[in-house]
Amino acid sequence: MDPALVKLALGGLTVLGVIGLFFGIGLALAAHKFAVEINPKIEEVKETLAGAQ
Amino acid sequence: MRMDRRHHILVCTFFIWVLLLTGCATEHRFVKKVAFKDKNKVVMTFAGPVDETWAKDVANYSVYEKQDPDILLKITDIALSPDKRTVTLTFEDALNQDQAHILTVTEMMSAGRSQGTAILTVKKLYFGYLFSILIGAMIINNFVFTKYLGLCVFFGTSQKKTTAVGMGITFTIVIVFASMMSWFLYQFVLKPYHLDFLQVVVFIGLVSLSVQAVDTILRKVNPALFKAFGVYLVLVIANCIIIAVPLILADNEYNAWESLMLSLGAGTGFLIALFLMSSVREKLELANVPPTFRGLPIAFVVAGLFALAFLGFSGMSIF
Numbered sequence: 001m002d003p004a005l006v007k008l009a010l011g012g013l014t015v016l017g018v019i020g021l022f023f024g025i026g027l028a029l030a031a032h033k034f035a036v037e038i039n040p041k042i043e044e045v046k047e048t049l050a051g052a053q
Numbered sequence: 054m055r056m057d058r059r060h061h062i063l064v065c066t067f068f069i070w071v072l073l074l075t076g077c078a079t080e081h082r083f084v085k086k087v088a089f090k091d092k093n094k095v096v097m098t099f100a101g102p103v104d105e106t107w108a109k110d111v112a113n114y115s116v117y118e119k120q121d122p123d124i125l126l127k128i129t130d131i132a133l134s135p136d137k138r139t140v141t142l143t144f145e146d147a148l149n150q151d152q153a154h155i156l157t158v159t160e161m162m163s164a165g166r167s168q169g170t171a172i173l174t175v176k177k178l179y180f181g182y183l184f185s186i187l188i189g190a191m192i193i194n195n196f197v198f199t200k201y202l203g204l205c206v207f208f209g210t211s212q213k214k215t216t217a218v219g220m221g222i223t224f225t226i227v228i229v230f231a232s233m234m235s236w237f238l239y240q241f242v243l244k245p246y247h248l249d250f251l252q253v254v255v256f257i258g259l260v261s262l263s264v265q266a267v268d269t270i271l272r273k274v275n276p277a278l279f280k281a282f283g284v285y286l287v288l289v290i291a292n293c294i295i296i297a298v299p300l301i302l303a304d305n306e307y308n309a310w311e312s313l314m315l316s317l318g319a320g321t322g323f324l325i326a327l328f329l330m331s332s333v334r335e336k337l338e339l340a341n342v343p344p345t346f347r348g349l350p351i352a353f354v355v356a357g358l359f360a361l362a363f364l365g366f367s368g369m370s371i372f
Contacts, residue, residue, distance in 0.1 A: 012248050019238070019255070023262050030266055034273040 081171035083161055088175065092147040095156065095175055099163070102137035107162035109133065114142060119153040119174070126154075150177055183314045190318025197326040198356075198363035202293035207326060208352055209285045216281045217331035221324030223267060223278075223286070225317070228295050231256075231263040232316035235299035236309065249303075256299040257290075264290045294319055329359060 086098040095116070107113060109131055116126045130143035148154065153176040161168040176182075196202045210220040235256045243249055268286055271279045279286070289295060298319050302312045333355050342351050 011246050012251060015242060027265055031269050034269050036273050
C-alpha cells in the first residue's frame with residue numbers, strides 16, 4: 001500500500017468522524033432544548049383500542 | 054417591534070455597502086477605474102495625465118482571460134482622450150465579458166515619472182453579476198420547471214396555498230443553510246485535504262442534518278405547519294435540488310456571496326413554483342376534470358404547461 005493513500009484514507013476518516021461527532025452533539029443539544037412533551041397516555045389509549053381503522 | 058425592524062434595515066444596508074465596496078475596488082493607486090466597453094473595448098481611467106508616447110505603445114499592455122494566462126489577446130488600437138487621463142484599448146475579437154480578464158500595464162509614465170506596474174482585473178460590476186446568479190437560479194433556470202428536479206415534494210405539498218408557501222419558505226431556509234455549510238466544508242476542509250471525492254457523502258450528511266434540525270425546531274415552534282407538511286418535510290432530504298445546489302457550487306468554485314445567491318435563488322425559485330402550482334390546483338378542485346385525469350395526472354399536465362411557459366425565459370441574460 002502506498003503510504004500517501006493510507007494517509008489520505010486516515011485523514012478522511014478523521015475528518016468525517018470529527019464532522020459527524022460535532023454535528024451529532026449539536027443535534028442532540030437542539031433536540032434537548034426543543035423537546036416536546038408527549039403525553040404517555042396517548043400511546044396507552046391507542047394500544048388498548050382495536051386499531052382496525 | 055419597530056426597533057427590531059430598524060435594526061434589520063441597518064444590518065442589510067451594511068452588507069450592501071460591503072458588497073458595493075468590494076465590487077468597486079481596484080488594485081493600483083494610480084488607476085482609478087477599469088471597465089469593459091462595447092463588445093471589444095476596455096477603458097482605463099488614470100488618476101493623472103499619462104504620457105502619450107507611453108500610452109500609444111502596444112508593448113506596455115498585456116491582456117488575457119483569467120483562466121487562460123497563455124493566450125494573450127491582440128490589441129488593434131489604443132485611443133487616448135484629450136485630457137490624457139483615459140485610455141481605450143480596442144481588441145481584434147469580441148471579449149467574453151462573463152470572464153474576468155487580467156490586464157497588466159507596465160511602467161505607467163506620467164509627466165516623465167514612472168508610476169510602477171499595475172496588474173488589474175477587469176470584470177463586470179460584481180453586484181450585477183450576483184444579481185444575475187440570483188435571477189438566473191430563480192426564474193431563467195428554475196430548478197423545477199427547466200431542470201425537473203425536486204418533483205416529489207413539489208407535487209406532494211402543492212395542494213393548498215398555505216402549505217405550499219410554508220414549504221417554500223422552509224425549503225429556502227434549509228437550502229441556504231445546507232448549501233452554505235457545504236460550501237464552507239468543501240472549500241476549507243475537503244479541498245485542502247484532497248477529499249473532494251467524498252463530496253456527495255458529506256453534502257447528503259449536511260442536508261439531513263439541517264432537515265433534522267428544522268424538523269426538531271418546527272415541531273416545537275409551529276406544530277400546525279409541522280402537521281401539514283407530514284412526511285414531506287423528511288422527504289426534503291431526498292429532494293434533488295437540495296443536493297444539486299452544493300454540487301453546482303463545488304463544480305463552479307463559487308465564492309461565499311455567489312453561493313449565497315445561487316442557493317437563495319434556488320430556494321425562492323422553488324417557492325415561486327410551489328405558489329404558482331398550488332394556485333392552479335386549488336382552482337382545479339372545482340373544475341370539471343375527466344375522471345381519468347383527476348388528481349395527480351392533471352397536476353403533471355399543468356406542470357408541463359408551466360414548464361413550457363418558463364421556456365420563454367430561456368437564453369435570457371441580465372447585465
